Amino acid sequence: MTLVDQLVNWACLRIDERVFRPGVRMPSIRALAQERGISRFTVVEAYDRLVAQGYLESRRGSGFYVRARPALPVQAQSVLPDNRNIDVVWLLRSMHHTVSPERGPGLGYLPPSWLDGDLLSGALRSLGRQNGAQLLGNGTPQGFLPLRQQLQLHLAELEIGAQPEQIVMTSGVTQALDFILRLHVQPGDTVLVGDPSWFVMFGRIVAQGARAIGVPYTLEGPDMTALEALVQAHRPKLLILNSILHNPTGTSLSAARAFQILRLAEQYDFLVVEDDIYCDLCPPGLAVTRLASLDQLKRVFYLGSYSKSLASNLRTGFIACAPEQAKTIADHKMLIGSPTPEINERLLYRVLTEGHYRKHTERLRTRLDTVRDKAHRALERIGIRALVAPPAGMFLWVDTGVDTNVLAAAGHEDGFLLAPGSLFSPTQAPSTWMRFNVACSGENPAVLDFLARQIERAA
Template sequence: MAKLQREPLQLDLQRNTAARLVEQVADGLALLIERGELRSGERLPSVRQLAESHGIGASTVVEAYEQLVARGMLLARRGAGFFVAARAGQSGARAVFMPHEPVIDSAWLLSEMFADERVPIKAGCGWLPGKWLNDEGLHQAERRIIRSPGAQQVGYGHPFGYAPLRQLIAQFLGHWSLDVAIDQVLTTHGATQGLDLVIRTMTQPGDTVMIDDPGYCNLIAMLRLAGLNVIGVSRTPGGVDTDMLETLARAHQPKMFFTTSVLQNPTGTSYTPACAMRVLQAAERHGFWVVEDDIFRELGQATDPMLAALDGLQRVIYVGSYSKTIAPSLRVGYVACQRELARQIVHTKMVLTLTNSEINERLVHNVLTEGHHRRHVQTLNATLLNAQSTLNAKLADAGLAPFTAARGGMFTWATLEGSGLPAREIADRARQKGIWLAPGDFFHLGAPEKASFRFNVGYADVPELFDFFRSL
């Protein structure tokens, strides 16, 4: 019996659209495979045949075929051509991933929250809405990267980081009266890696360190993972409790104090000038380092003190980042410190991770120099301040007490009075209603006395959240 011949493939290709022909060919073939019109194991037309039948270039077909190989829909066999790959479920039962019910605890906050799409209202998350970021500036920077010579896009880069970006960082710090040379600045994979490199370089298991309480939950986990004795210093609306800091420093002789001077996570508070001076005086008296985690500096006010500038990097190590004003996915941060200490931290960095992604660092440099970043930050600051003011008023109306008056930034910290329920239980009830809360337990070293929560001003202004708290 004669074998039936398949009709030639017909793909609907549009020449006068924004979609590239490569994507049209790849998507058209993928649709035929999904419909079963191209069956598992079937050989596709040769590159030349498909190109001639559709009046397109052979390179277009090759690229489309390779895209489908990368997607796992085609197999490439040397000398034989391209074949439809077996789909899941054809050779056995389809494997179905059933994610477990989330438990709102610190482990979920640290490892799963970024990918968990089952909780639609992310009132407690730690990132800004994409529409509030400078997407056009980032796209322009990406186009400049694409047009740059290939030699600039390969290789490991410099151990200290991309020099033009480090020079911009030095200039930025100079605007805050911190005179720093380029060899005192090193780039990191976000501020979190910067903190980790400082910890690994300057502490040993068993050392005592102090931190803000409540404070950054990732930092608490890092310090405990390093085997350090961690002591909390109470956060106040004007910075930290400096009397408590003095007492603890005298009693425990800590190696370091990790603190956030501007728009702290989770409380949204900033140091007053008086608080900043007292912290630096205590560091001088008791001989401890101050690590200033200052990733929200651009979102703060011009009068907010910078510990590193007041100290001249004598006892302060400065950590910054671009995740809040450009894009968190770029993971570009930096450390500024004494020259010799910078060399030690770079050595730790190279041992652990080699260099950072120079492409990402070039992207950040392009965003900072393309001319729109300053205006974007000004607009973002106004948006955040307005959102925080509105949110604080609505939280108060729903029975919560904000920790401070609105002064900008991403976060509001508020306490629920009189419910009698622990924050974890409240957060679990909220999750069942599709609301993700960040309870205060995550940010305290010990069990907090009151049910407090961190709210993200970009996500928390929704009626369901306020109705939920009223129901308690």
């Protein structure tokens, strides 16, 4: 963008987020030009554009002032948080709207610059050369059969035996979890989740009228003493876990812990949902244990997706489970809507079968290894310690020593997106911990400088 474009975008963002409120006088042309090291003509042109777009009004002899604008629709607003109203909706809105990856250690995905657009565009061109009539059908409830056959091969590499009829395609892991909750959880039921764990599912559980109860997490997975006590007390319907590269801690289940979980599930008759969305960020040689490989889909629902490794808007995921469960889910999928878009599934099938996807994920893992170590050391230098130095993945779970709700609010004012620890607990209690995405901000000194200043100020 030109300097004028950059200045206009900077001002619009601050005004939309109400950092610059209606009636506030903008910096003078001379002051802003000096501060930014640009010419006064650039500032004048930017201010004139902002006046034309309705953001500013010019008062002769006085300067430029922020103009009161009609309220935005609720779904488009970006509300400035404070340490009382940090919430999941705010974080999700900010992830999708306001923050560039290099200023977003709280983001939950890889930067677009890391991903391979040519991989997708090549698959799209290949798909476009097919007979167009093949793209006009309704699709099937379980999803595109050749893709499910390809996923069967993928699961076999993970030592999970699944026939194509045991795999149901979904619009991402979130929809997969929705299907399972709708079919197996009733109002008043209990669902156990990790504490900390992926925050989006808390709202999904509550929407079913159920209770989400957190199980304390250790470096090897759930604390088994606490888990057994909670199972005995609440008799849950489901236990939901990230088994590999757990979000947010980056840890993975040990083999012993996986066996213990399955033993409890059988003893107390509850089902286990294994979310393995970070599967392809885990090196093939890393010693990890998946619950589905031990259970062979008798009691475990195994969820996967390619949104983290290909593109966040490629909403194509899947559930692998017992045959009778898969049939029930496919029937339910038809009742609440229609088959998932087969064009997306055909596109994913092309990506997975044209031979370049494995090298792409190898490059991602190598790059993550480089920035993860650097970010870990840099955070330690400013007094932020990580729970563990994970051997793979994009997240560090770090203790800042201060209330990260306050950090997140301060970061919002300065244009940074942080993910405070309170969001990752079903209790939403204030926390000194936060999730740090090494891919988005691990090499940005501005993020580290901001954190160092805020921590020093709090001390």
